[in-house]
Amino acid sequence: MESVINTAHEIHFGELAKAALQQYLNQNQYSKIFLLVDENTNKHCLGPFSKIYTDQTERPIVIKTGEINKTISTCVDVWDALSNLGGDRKSILLNLGGGVVTDLGGFVASTFKRGIDFINVPTTLLAMVDASVGGKTGVDLGVLKNQVGVINQPKMVLIFPEFLETLEERQLKSGYAEMLKHGLIADKHYWNKLVQLNESDYKSHIQESILIKNGVVEQDPTEQGVRKKLNFGHTLGHAIESYFLEHPDKKTLLHGEAIAIGMILEGYLSHQLTGMSRIELEEIKKVFLNNYDKVSFTQEDINIIIDLLKHDKKNSHGNINFVLLEEIGSAITDVKVPFNLFKEAFAYYIE
Amino acid sequence: MESVINTAHEIHFGELAKAALQQYLNQNQYSKIFLLVDENTNKHCLGPFSKIYTDQTERPIVIKTGEINKTISTCVDVWDALSNLGGDRKSILLNLGGGVVTDLGGFVASTFKRGIDFINVPTTLLAMVDASVGGKTGVDLGVLKNQVGVINQPKMVLIFPEFLETLEERQLKSGYAEMLKHGLIADKHYWNKLVQLNESDYKSHIQESILIKNGVVEQDPTEQGVRKKLNFGHTLGHAIESYFLEHPDKKTLLHGEAIAIGMILEGYLSHQLTGMSRIELEEIKKVFLNNYDKVSFTQEDINIIIDLLKHDKKNSHGNINFVLLEEIGSAITDVKVPFNLFKEAFAYYIE
Structure with missing residues (x-):
């Protein structure tokens, strides 16, 4: 697959990725090469890196698996590890894992000694099409x-589609939700293609999703305007995800599962406020419910989730701004939504 | 005093600073204005801000005083406070305090919701001439x-020289050490002026020090080259400061007191390695020992401090690079120093 070169960093696929990494490390004289993994990627994903081990390469730094460990406390462990292993300002960190590893590793690298270089190697479909x-x-x-982070580009992103073969179906579906979002906000034709896919076909569309996201991000790297479109489904989706994460008696929701719900809810808001047709709303609901089990919400759940919204980082001046759809393939940003519609949206999801 | 406008931010003094702040806040519609203070500045330095209190201004967020609290744990408290008080991406943080408050507050702002604006209001001489x-x-x-931070410019720096009137002599002297450093690395004429000053005259030279530092930083914001000159005295000074901070049985050293020692030691290295004359070395030692009490070091202290050096963030590839002087007013960077000279340097300080 062809490499994607954008202004900030390069994205390489498969065998080309291995060669590009080797070449990059040869050209840049890093004092040390650190590898950040979680318990899973430590077991299953080190293969492609066996050849890059050199005298500069330290043994992997391992963090615990799961969103629950995406915390400042884990960052302190990784900063300490880098420090104790003699990391300096000319070191580089390779983040090998899903979104938790790439998000946390990117933050740790961006702040260790006021910033060292890093490379992302996403191992889940979600991280490949979104976090990468x-x-x-x-x-x-x-x-x-x-809540705590910076915007900072990796030097390089490496995509090894073979990692997907070890993923569970649920993990694959989680990434698929972000791909569907790319269709919804930017490209109806892509949406129409995606909804007909089997899981085994997802990987041949990774690059198309990356190109859509990349196009949006390059226009607006710091999310002042058009980049906000990528948040479709995420305002309510994040609140739902946070709520389920905090309540261990609830089923754990993967990110894609949460934003799938968020996209149905925000699809409902789009029908009410920004002119998306009932037919397209029903289509969106049907596609997501065909792919993701319906989740139960009590009235109390819904009330608490709506309260959580006021903390969402996309709020400003106390208003809640949403990205909504005018139609499938076209999104608009900064739509203010009356509070009473949230309950209606949940009612539409539940019915 | 005239304002200093550089590419990244504006620096304003005294009455002009109050007007500039008011105008800036009027022009920029921040959703909330947060004030970060420590226990001292909360008591003594809120005066100039009485007029900026508006509906957007929250009560000050107070952290404990002292370098020992410049930790990630304090950051978590401030991130939590911002979050609980409804801070969003359009909020701004005013850091009112010494270097601990401006360094920590700048980091918290740079990372809260991936970055909000901040303004620094340094209240110590050290923070005015250095951290600002x-x-x-x-x-x-x-x-x-x-060890953990980013490089990110405040929107504005406000200098109120009246804050210096409440500072203890020891605090003033700590800032004076950084001013002397500016003379040593960049301007012999400025050094000659400074060494004749009384404490009451320091404040009329704040702007001159800021201009020297600003000139260096603008040439090299991310410290790839010439900016390293500002680290003169800091490689050994930081190691000494860390060591004394970690050992509560030792006297607490202020930053300026530690780098004053560092500048004598690195002055010795400069005489040995980069051609600075014995006469200038003796002059540097005399000026610093006239202003700062001589500190005792045992051989064990010295050994541990030299070990600490290998963690200094300015190291790369395991070498220790120093900024040294060719003569007073002229510094060069990236000088490698043989280990055995460190003990000689301490011996010269102690003798």
Whole structure:
């Protein structure tokens, strides 16, 4: 697959990725090469890196798996490890894992000794199509997602589609939700293609999703305007995700599962406020419910989730701004939504 | 005093500063204005801000005083406070205090929701002449100073020289050490002026020090080359400061007191390695020992401090690079120093 070169960094695929990494490390004289992994990627994903081990390469720094560990406390462990292993300002960090590893590792690198270089090697479909481009790094603060972070680009992103073969179906579906979002906000034709895919076909569309996201991010790296479109489904989706994360008696929701719900809810808002047709709304609901089990919400759940919204980082001046759809393939930003519509949207999801 | 406008931010003095702040806040519609203070500045320095209190202004967020609190744990408290008080991406943080408050507050702002604006209002001479320009933010990691941070410019720096009137002599002297450094690395004429000053005259030279630092930083914001000159005295000075901070049985050293020692030691290295004359070395030692009490070091202290050096963030590839003087007023960077000279340098200080 062809490499994607944007202004900030390069994205390489498969065998080309291995060669590009080797060449990059040869050209740049890093004092040390650090590898950040979680318990899973430490076991299953080190293969492609066996050849890059050199005298400069330290043994992997391992963090615990899961969103619950995407915390400042884990950052302190990794900063300490880098420091104790003799990391200096000319070191580089390779983040090998899903979004938790790339988000947290990117933040740790961006702040260690006021910033060292890093490379992202996403191992999940979600991280490949979403976390791999855009430069958003960060960790959660209590239940509030991504409250602490910076925007900083990796030097390079490496995509090895073979990693997907070890992923569970649920993990694949989680990434698929972000791909569907790319169609919804930017390209109806892509949406129409995606909704007909089997799981085994997802990987041949990674590059198309990356190109859509990349196009948006390059226009607006710091999310002043058009980049906000990528947040479709995420305002309500994040609140739902945070709430389920905080309540261990609830089923754990993967990110894609949460934003799938968010996209149905915000699809409903789009029908009410920005002119999306009932037919397209029903189509969106049907596609997501065909792919993701319906989740139960009590009235109390819904009330608490709506309260959580006021902490969402996309708020400003106390208003809640949403990205909504005019139609499938076309999104608009900064739409203010009356509070009473949130309950209606949940009612539409539940019915 | 005239305002200094550099590419990244504006620096205003005294009455002009109050007007500039008011105008800036009027022009920029921040959703909330947060004030970060420590216990001291909360008591003594809120005066100039009485007029900027508006509906957007929250009550001050107070952190404990002292370098020992310049930690990630304090950052978590401030991130939580911002979050709980409804801070959003259009909020601004005013850091009112010494270097601990401006360094930590700058880091917290740079990372809260991936970055909000901040303004620095330094209240110590040290922070005015040093922390106020350059955009270095960060906190300590255990005993290692400034291991975690980013480089990010405040929107504005406000200098109120009246704050100096409440400072103890020891605090004033601590800032004076950085001013002397500016003379040593860049301007012999300025050094000659400074060494004849009384404490009451320091404040009329703040702007001259800021202009020297600003000139260096603008040439090299991310410290790839010439900016390293500002680290004169800091490689050994930081190691000494960290060591004394970690050992409560030792006298606490202020930053300026530690780098004053560092400048004598690195002055010795300059005489040995980069051609500075014995006469100038003796002059440097005399000026610093006239202003700062001589500190005792045992052989064990010295050995541990030299070990600490290998963690200094200015190291790269395991070498220790120093900024040394060719003569007073002229510094060169990236000088490698043989280990055995460190003990000689301490011996010269002690003798």
